[in-house]
Amino acid sequence: MERVGLPVVHMCTVTPISLTVGANRILPTIAIPHPLGNPALSHEEEYELRYKLVDKALKALETDVEGQKIFE
Structure with a gap:
């Protein structure tokens, strides 16, 4: 979805999985x-x-990211 211009936040409990699947905002x-x-x-x-x-x-969602970022 990010590739077509729709920002997404992946809310999850196991962040390494999010990193593996390529989520940008975690x-x-x-x-x-x-x-x-x-x-x-x-x-x-x-x-x-x-x-x-x-x-x-x-x-x-409002934050521009390059690559993957985990928001604490």
């Missing part, structure tokens, strides 16, 4: 069974966690 997430959440958190804490992840992903 955002590490929480854990394999719960990549975008944590069931041990309260509803409010989980909302904040997810909000921060989406915010990071949107910032990664």
Whole structure:
């Protein structure tokens, strides 16, 4: 998708796989069974966690990259 001009953020728990498949913008997430959440958190804490992840992903989309970059 990047090659045709559509920026993409790969949100994942295992970043080496993302690097292997050639993802340009990589955002590490929480854990394999719960990549975008944590069931041990309260509803409010989980909302904040997810909000921060989406915010990071949107910032990664706005960032020009050459090659692969992992956004922490």
